[in-house]
Amino acid sequence: MRKYDKLQQKGTDETLTLDRRRTVVNLSSHTLSEATTAILAKGMNFAVAPKRVPKEDIIESVEASVRHLPQAEAEKIRQETVRVLNKAKPPKQNINAEEYHAIKELRDNPLLVVVQADKGNATVVLDTTDYNKRMEDILAEPIYKKLQGDPTAKQTQAEPMQAAAVACFAGGEGDRCAGPTTVRSRLVAVRSARRFRAASGSG
Template identity: 45%
Template sequence: MHLRLAAELSTADWALIDRTTFERASRAAADDKVRQCHEFQRLHGAQHAGPRTDTKKAVVNLSGRPLEDAAYAALGKGLNYSVAPTVLPIEDFLSGVKRAVRSLPVEAAEEVRQETVRILRASKKPKDNLSGAERRALRALRNNADLTVLPADKGSATVVLSTDDYNRKIRALLEAPTYRLLPKDPKEAVERKTTRLLKKSPLPEEVIQQLRPHGSRPPRLYGLPKIHKEGAPLRPIAVDWWSFGILAYNMIVGLTPFQKRGEICKDCLYERILTREPKMYPVFIRSYEQTVTERSRETVGCGKEGALEIKKHPFFNVSSSSYLFSQ
């Protein structure tokens, strides 16, 4: 096309078109460069935020015991702060890779293991990002069974509680009629039922072996202190049907209903999870499917029928199990 235009147009017209397109492309490239630089600066600032200026505001001590300044400094970095290891955990890396390549062909798995060993041999210990006093303070907190450190229910604060106080509040939550004591652990029965369903499915044998449950553990209940309320009551955290609905949404859409496409700010996402209802439904998610992710006392699965209510939901009304497994 370029050569045909050059042959059919006059020299003056071709020179004008060539100069115009070159200038437009140059301006577009310059604008794109400026935009990319701004985006890099924004992402770099979000991912490499500076340390908090007032760590004592980021750490709420409700234990009644004084904390050292080094403990405030270490905890003030946040519970998601990645502490540089003093020694590279080579054994952990290798065991993790061994589990990950279990389903690969023998030759491919061996190639991955050899490449991992090569990378680990050439790696160096990262630069220490904690002072000696901060490491000693964290070690003392970890070895102190009388103190419990956990995140606040809202915001990014770190809370230090008395372990006795935390256990007392958890026991008070369990005394509510919402929970009841089961006569025995149901996980073995659930594993057997799941295995039977897998054997009846049209899935290939290698896929069934990968999906077969083993070593299951029941979900654990824990509480996050509501520091914005008097007495700092705990909000119970456990896997529930609402979380299941969020997971189903994530599998369908590729994002959580609180997440914005391309968003980097994790604090913004956490704030929406804590304070807002999921409202960002794509047009292809129908209204009755949205009820799976609604967080209220009427949430499906929270009634008297329990899991049966989930199974009866129109979202799971698939007439053919082979069709479901093929999706």
């Protein structure tokens, strides 16, 4: 039985390695660690369990929802929300310490860009210079033209949340932010924060 178990475990390990090679494509000049490959193999939409219950965000969302309700009904919802939050506990962590550290290393590395492949479910890692060059080549094609103004100037309801996430990461408090919960949003928020710093001249 021991020999059978070892063979079965070997087959499982080989399958996992093959799956990771299919789902994580490293086109950069950097060598990815095992933990980095493992967390990227989970996909850009993988939801990372928060280390704490985002009570402030929940309360803010509830307040925005009950704003136009009758006072008595709104107060009842507020009290129920407080009761639930007082009993709430953080969810069980679904990534290990090495994978969490890998996300931090990726988002703090300005030399790398992580994107999802156009086809399939693969995650692609590129050098930032190579990524920028590819974008410039695409924009140089004659089918594109420069806009006179910003068509997204008007804020939508989703923008304040994105702005808060960007400001949080720009301030260096990414670990204490409760906003971005997926691998994609954590990386995108920090990428936006870098643009924020560059535009404001703060680093």
